[in-house]
Amino acid sequence: MYYVLLVSHGEMAPGLHTAVKMIAGDNEWVMSAGLHDGSSADDLAAEVKGLLQGVTAADRLVVLADLMGGSPLTTAMKVVAEMGLLTNTVALAGMNLPMALTAVLAGPDVELDLLAETLSGEACNGVEEFVIPADEDEDEDL
Known part of the structure; x- marks a missing residue:
């Protein structure tokens, strides 16, 4: 089986999970957890462990996190x-x-090494400046 786990500070991962559901549908193999204000890394670890309880060593898992070295990623990977x-x-x-x-x-048949490379590219390619061309008439009014 193939699983995707989103982890973050606050509501980023659960919010992103909601957006993914809107576009790609609700998939039981996509999970999310956030480290909430006032919660501890132990609280997040317990939540991640609960989410991953059905995952086995034969399954494939993709963990996406908000920040490298942040508590959500390090905690999730400790549980993993x-x-x-x-x-x-x-x-x-x-x-x-x-x-x-x-x-x-x-999808479940993707090679993890290839996916990691693809996801790194998507992270960068997803950031673009949205430019609205100025109307030439506006420049003349200035």
Whole structure:
């Protein structure tokens, strides 16, 4: 089986999960958890462990996080390691909606190494400046 876990500070991961559901549908193999204000890393670890309870070492797991080195990613990866799931897990930080969608839409047959490379590209390609061309008439009025 193939799983995608989104983790973040606050509501970013659950909010991103909601957006992914709106676009790609509700998939039981996509999960999310956030480290909420006033909660501890132990609270997040318990939540992640609960989400991953059905995942086995034979499954493949993609973990997407908001920040490299942040508590959500390090806590989630500690749980992944404790559960013996590291062998078939790829983890990336800097998640955004294009990256999460690509992970979800890639499907269960995707190679994790190829997916990691693709997701890194999506993270960068998803950031673009939105430019509205100035109306030439506006310049003449100035």
